[in-house]
Amino acid sequence: MRSGELRVFVNEKPVSVTRGATVRDAVEVFDRELAGLLVSGAAHATDGVGRPVDASDPVGEGGAIFRVVVTARQGPPRLSKDLLRRWPKAELHVHLDGCLRPQTMLDLARSQGIRLPADTPEALARALSVQGSRSLEEYLAKYEITLSVMQTAQALERIAYEFVVDAAAENVRYVEVRYSPALHRPALTLTEAVEAPLRGLGRAAAETGTKTGLVVCGIRTLPPSVSLELARVAVDYKDAGVVGFDLAGAERGHPAREHRAAFEYAARHGLGCTCHAGEGDGPDSIHQALHDCGAQRIGHGTRLGEDAGLLEAVVERKIPLEMCLISNLHTRTVASLAEHPFKRYLERGVRVTLNTDSRLMDGVSLTDEYFHAHAGLGLGKEALAGVVLNACESAFLPEYEKVALVARVQSELEAL
Ligand code: ADE
Ligand code: ZN
Numbered sequence: 273m274r275s276g277e278l279r280v281f282v283n284e285k286p287v288s289v290t291r292g293a294t295v296r297d298a299v300e301v302f303d304r305e306l307a308g309l310l311v312s313g314a315a316h317a318t319d320g321v322g323r324p325v326d327a328s329d330p331v332g333e334g335g336a337i338f339r340v341v342v343t344a345r346q347g348p349p350r351l352s353k354d355l356l357r358r359w360p361k362a363e364l365h366v367h368l369d370g371c372l373r374p375q376t377m378l379d380l381a382r383s384q385g386i387r388l389p390a391d392t393p394e395a396l397a398r399a400l401s402v403q404g405s406r407s408l409e410e411y412l413a414k415y416e417i418t419l420s421v422m423q424t425a426q427a428l429e430r431i432a433y434e435f436v437v438d439a440a441a442e443n444v445r446y447v448e449v450r451y452s453p454a455l456h457r458p459a460l461t462l463t464e465a466v467e468a469p470l471r472g473l474g475r476a477a478a479e480t481g482t483k484t485g486l487v488v489c490g491i492r493t494l495p496p497s498v499s500l501e502l503a504r505v506a507v508d509y510k511d512a513g514v515v516g517f518d519l520a521g522a523e524r525g526h527p528a529r530e531h532r533a534a535f536e537y538a539a540r541h542g543l544g545c546t547c548h549a550g551e552g553d554g555p556d557s558i559h560q561a562l563h564d565c566g567a568q569r570i571g572h573g574t575r576l577g578e579d580a581g582l583l584e585a586v587v588e589r590k591i592p593l594e595m596c597l598i599s600n601l602h603t604r605t606v607a608s609l610a611e612h613p614f615k616r617y618l619e620r621g622v623r624v625t626l627n628t629d630s631r632l633m634d635g636v637s638l639t640d641e642y643f644h645a646h647a648g649l650g651l652g653k654e655a656l657a658g659v660v661l662n663a664c665e666s667a668f669l670p671e672y673e674k675v676a677l678v679a680r681v682q683s684e685l686e687a688l
Pocket of ligand 1: 408412520521551599630
């Protein structure tokens with residue numbers, strides 16, 4: 273094999289492609305006619321673990337496996353990633369410390385004299401991938417690496433700015449991004465750690481037109497007094513871009529109710545409250561988030577269906593779930609995409625939304641999440657458009673701004 277070439281497998285046969293080739297290119301080497309069917313929607317491809325892939329996806333690593341089958345299925349043509357990228361979208365659940373550009377990490381590490389596990393963007397993205405994690409706790413360990421280069425105000429500002437530019441490039445019209453200022457001490461004070469990303473978000477919003485909000489996270493494994501401190505600083509910046517308060521971190525053995533004072537303070541002062549729950553632990557954790565902490569939205573909520581009464585209450589109270597399909601695979605919250613309850617909850621009337629959680633570590637874009645909901649779970653165009661509007665309606669925005677966002681996105685969706 274020549275240098276710059278990769279060997280991947282299509283329907284069990286090895287084929288050589290150049291680095292950066294797409295799935296379509298690989299299938300074309302295997303069988304030109306089959307590639308034509310793939311592009312026209314008459315054939316579909318999956319990866320080595322059965323997840324749907326788009327013809328335009330990069331093949332990624334050498335050794336990657338693809339299966340392509342011709343479908344006799346009649347029905348509406350499959351939505352391509354290209355089309356879904358053009359859809360206007362909104363995202364409510366994404367971690368700033370999970371969304372760095374690999375090249376930016378390398379730049380920051382060089383200027384700060386920090387060693388990273390790899391020295392090219394591709395190798396760094398591989399080293400930070402959470403594919404193959406065995407639990408939420410193992411998944412979270414990768415954040416130590418991204419956080420290592422995020423301990424200056426300039427770094428935080430740049431990362432926030434670039435994140436919004438990247439989100440805007442896939443037509444995200446509104447995004448709430450979260451992180452914990454406590455994880456930037458002692459290098460920065462809490463106020464420095466809040467002001468820096470707000471500067472980046474403001475600059476990117478002005479340039480791209482994408483609306484942004486910052487969500488401050490308490491961390492379950494830190495003392496509740498730190499969560500209260502964080503809720504206070506979040507409230508101090510309420511009129512300067514902070515829109516909400518969240519609780520993140522390892523879930524099992526670290527109950528949300530211990531952090532209730534922080535939620536109470538945030539809610540009393542008009543911040544939106546959300547809480548990661550039902551991801552690394554069961555429905556009792558969701559119950560605590562809603563009933564002890566007063567969360568208005570739930571981060572993930574994947575295990576909600578294990579408690580029928582709670583599921584009913586979530587439907588009745590229109591509690592939005594910030595669901596993240598691929599992240600749930602990586603944390604082993606679900607065993608496979610096919611088993612993900614997203615579609616079931618949607619059909620049951622839960623206000624579900626789609627989110628990335630971590631673009632870098634999970635290796636997904638918001639477009640990818642919509643593509644997986646479509647090609648992997650079978651959601652059609654109407655249902656997906658409803659999910660986009662669910663996200664807009666669940667934004668931590670004043671009512672009049674929310675109405676404007678919903679109207680704008682709805683008319684853009686109709687014009688497509
Ligand atoms: N922090 C970053 N990602 C997280 C996740 N998926 N769950 C809880 N805390 C997190
Ligand atoms: Zn999260």
